Amino acid sequence: MLSFITPLVLLITLVLTISHTQAQTAEPTTIAFGACAHQDRPQPIWDAIVAKRPDLFIFTGDNIYGDTTNMSVMQTKYNKLAAKPGYQKLVKSTPILAVYDDHDYGQNDGGKDYPEREASAKMCLDFFDVPQDDPRRTHPGIYGSSILGEADQRIQIILLDTRYFRDDLDRNTLTDQEKKDVGKVGWYQPTTDTSRTLLGEPQWAWLKTQLQKPAEVRIIVSSIQTISWEKGMECWGNMPHQRTRLFELIADTKAQGVVLISGDVHFAEISKTDEGPYPLYDITSSGLAQKPHPSWPKAINQYRIPGCLYVGENFGLITIDWATKTLCLQACDVQGQPQFTQNVAISALKVK
Structure with a gap:
């Protein structure tokens, strides 16, 4: 595997730089993110991401398509990502944080029963150069958090592990025609078994502690969609009690x-719900080097903000304007052009 120390050094340096610079000038902070970077496909999108000069890049999963219990095969696929020229430019210029989803975890739609989950978690942390003394290495799974900035410009990045502890999902029994009639495209349905868990109790306890830490903006990273649940695809809504618990x-x-x-x-899409203590937004960006089945973007999503849908290869961009206290949520195409934009006042994201 190609090893990169640069992201760690850059992250430490840029955290300090961001803190100092923003305190002096209130310059915006830019965070890019994306998912679904198939290692065997061209990945021209990295040039557009690097050109945005983000302060941080977050992988939200399917960073490779491993789909194996053979860790040598998994390693080879990570090496293919590491060898991509565009990805190498990103590594040299931008701090990186990452979680896995199912394919880089090792099993399509996999959960806690995947037999190589320990090895997969370690390989993910190793590839993204997570330090040996990092708290993410002190517990099962890969969940963790980071703080960027200080004073009144703190950004908390909360990385959830939606695979390692997840119980089985309930499959729906709809025919293809029945799915089409109701706007579903996937295989799953919400369970009524409230004993099932998505995160596992240790991660839930940790998350509670994290949410009590001071921060002006918190980006919660979930490999699967949190708000939208009607598609029949993997999402938090397949365990409604877990979705409610998060809110x-x-x-x-x-x-x-x-x-x-x-x-x-x-x-890419943005979903919004009023089920939380204030309006909650889930900006989905996928894929960096993957395209959907034609039916997937047509699936029902009552929470989608009108106009906030893009089907081409894309990456997400969150720009925090400290001067105006505004978040700008965007999905950008391979050329770096925004395909939709949603502005949100930070003041609107407060518990009353």
């Missing part, structure tokens, strides 16, 4: 400034 935890901890990001579905 209630945000309210109970009075965590301000929460924005959700996700990947997985091979297209």
